[in-house]
Amino acid sequence: MKRASETSRAQNIFRILLAIFMIFAGFSHLTFNRVDFQAQVPDWVPLSKDLVVILSGIVEMALGLALLFWKKQRVIIGWALAIFFILIFPGNIAQYLDRKDAFGALDSDRARLIRLFFQPVLIAWALWSSGAWEAWRNSKK
Template identity: 55%
Template sequence: MSSHEKSQNLTRLALGAFMTYAGVSHLTTNRKEFRAQVPDWFPANTDLVVLGSGVAEIALGAGLLTLPKHRKVTGTALAAFYTAIFPGNIAQYAERTDGFGLNTDGKRLARLFGQPLLIGAALWAAGIPKR
């Protein structure tokens, strides 16, 4: 395995563990924090959004961890998920909503720049680009 492939594999495992943990925390210890991050304008029950996104994160994380032969699908799906939730991150900044220690405009703005990095990491974990 080349260093390129090792790096992509390590990223896949790290994101898989992170997403599984994050998904479980949606359903348990951090449910209140995640509810606060659902934009007021989003046309769905806040708790259902948090529960649904938690289940999605567990599925994506578990897929990354347990289905390495399907990493292109699971990594690309995670990148799409990160893209889909980005408007919520923008709303958190625009509406000045505190959550997870993001209690200043600077911290919320920094998170916006972090989201594209997560999207890139998910694609890297997917094996994109190939060497």
């Protein structure tokens, strides 16, 4: 029987994939997709769009690296990543409502709407692959 802090092989593979995705996405915030990510920053955010993109990129890389290497805190990092995905969701909604194109592929209302449905998938992926969901369920027993 595995301990609450252990994860299955499949969870580890998907955790590593998510970590790599986060590191890459964070890097792209700081480099080649910097302007495109600014389309996701809602106009009501009281900071410069470029600063928000830079800061969110740094956070994404930090969370990705932590998810990849910080085994003892994996559950907490899974929750932190899920919360991060929730916090950035208003930006995705704003991009849809404001009809802002980005990344070449997000150039229609339909594409931007479909993208919104991937955010819950990312949240579930973070919670499952890190073992956070199972740890929470086990804490209720």
